[in-house]
Amino acid sequence: MARLTIDRVSKNFGNYRALDTVSMEVRDGEFLAVLGPSGCGKTTLLRQVAGFDQVDDGEIRIGDTVVSDTRRHVPPEHRRVGIVFQSYALWPHMSVFDNVAYGLKVAGVKDPERTRRVKEALTLVGLETFAERRPGLLSGGQRQRVALARCLVTEPSLVLLDEPLANLDVHLRAAMEDEFARFHERTATTMIYITHDQAEAMALADRIAVMDRGRLLQLATPSDLFRQPANETVARFIGEGMVLPVEVGAADSEGRCQGRIQGLEVSLRASPLQKAGHAKVCLRARDLAIAGPGEAGLGAHIVRTVYQGGFFRLEASLVRAPDVTVHLEVPEPFHHGPGDIVDIAVHDGWVLPATTES
Numbered sequence: 001m002a003r004l005t006i007d008r009v010s011k012n013f014g015n016y017r018a019l020d021t022v023s024m025e026v027r028d029g030e031f032l033a034v035l036g037p038s039g040c041g042k043t044t045l046l047r048q049v050a051g052f053d054q055v056d057d058g059e060i061r062i063g064d065t066v067v068s069d070t071r072r073h074v075p076p077e078h079r080r081v082g083i084v085f086q087s088y089a090l091w092p093h094m095s096v097f098d099n100v101a102y103g104l105k106v107a108g109v110k111d112p113e114r115t116r117r118v119k120e121a122l123t124l125v126g127l128e129t130f131a132e133r134r135p136g137l138l139s140g141g142q143r144q145r146v147a148l149a150r151c152l153v154t155e156p157s158l159v160l161l162d163e164p165l166a167n168l169d170v171h172l173r174a175a176m177e178d179e180f181a182r183f184h185e186r187t188a189t190t191m192i193y194i195t196h197d198q199a200e201a202m203a204l205a206d207r208i209a210v211m212d213r214g215r216l217l218q219l220a221t222p223s224d225l226f227r228q229p230a231n232e233t234v235a236r237f238i239g240e241g242m243v244l245p246v247e248v249g250a251a252d253s254e255g256r257c258q259g260r261i262q263g264l265e266v267s268l269r270a271s272p273l274q275k276a277g278h279a280k281v282c283l284r285a286r287d288l289a290i291a292g293p294g295e296a297g298l299g300a301h302i303v304r305t306v307y308q309g310g311f312f313r314l315e316a317s318l319v320r321a322p323d324v325t326v327h328l329e330v331p332e333p334f335h336h337g338p339g340d341i342v343d344i345a346v347h348d349g350w351v352l353p354a355t356t357e358s
């Protein structure tokens, strides 16, 4: 187990900046998810940590040891970093036992120590009775567990997981999510989990690092990311946030402020440092509701209603700003449809902090 420090790391491919001064600290024993759209630099970041590439700038430390900077480069096999890929990469001609034992054999670990450690790792992932099987006779989830056991048997100081569930069907993914979570609890290994699936990241991680175009946009707990996104990109990316212009008053010391969205007075959450003026607000579907009798709301044309079992997802465009579309969940019975005008009350929202984001 070890702490991982990534300090102002950059990586270029020709003229393309795949990582742009990325800094983050992963705590000892933490489960950190790295989340972002395709091409944002997740795999590139993982490759720098694993030591497959040399950084162009910055420093990476595992525990107190510098493993990468512009002058030093500790090779992957000396970093004690375990990696689990989405493709499993198991040897098809070897048994489960031999697949798991392989890394130890290469490292010169002899029997009976080797057999003991392999058995221990297989027990940890619940595959002790499958030791003699070939990988071809296992399910996708079982193969992924073999890959996990093979990584753990070498007692890595941290484990990197590159979209490990991407090849599994939906049901198996949910079961494996539970398994990863339990596994992390049992071993307290520092884990860095790359994914573009935010539900998976939210379900598993202690904290989530959100990346976009080679930059780290925010590193926070799942709840803080959802409730207090740092900027518009995170607000829109996580949980389908709606971002609207707002006029705000200065926030009080509790972080509450009054705002005006398209003429509607609303009470909002903000940083206690929020100043009065123009800003943007992030609204979640759950912040919105059809206005009750006598309650003020934003007039909106219904564009679409989709029944989702017990409630409708309603999409509507604002009467005063037709290019702004909002969405919310409305319980049944609900008798309005496309073209109707409804009033939408705003019960909460987060004022996005002023940012230099382009």
Ligand SMILES: Nc1ncnc2c1ncn2[C@@H]1O[C@H](COP(=O)(O)OP(=O)(O)OP(=O)(O)O)[C@@H](O)[C@H]1O
Pocket (backbone or CB within 6 Å): 013, 016, 018, 036, 037, 038, 039, 040, 041, 042, 043, 044, 045, 196
């Ligand atoms: N060896 C390379 N040479 C040139 N460009 C590269 C190389 N490796 C990655 N890139 C580019 O760097 C960017 C980041 O790639 P990366 O694989 O890190 O993204 P990612 O977030 O892991 O994406 P995905 O979720 O699709 O796997 C992409 O635009 C990619 O095309």
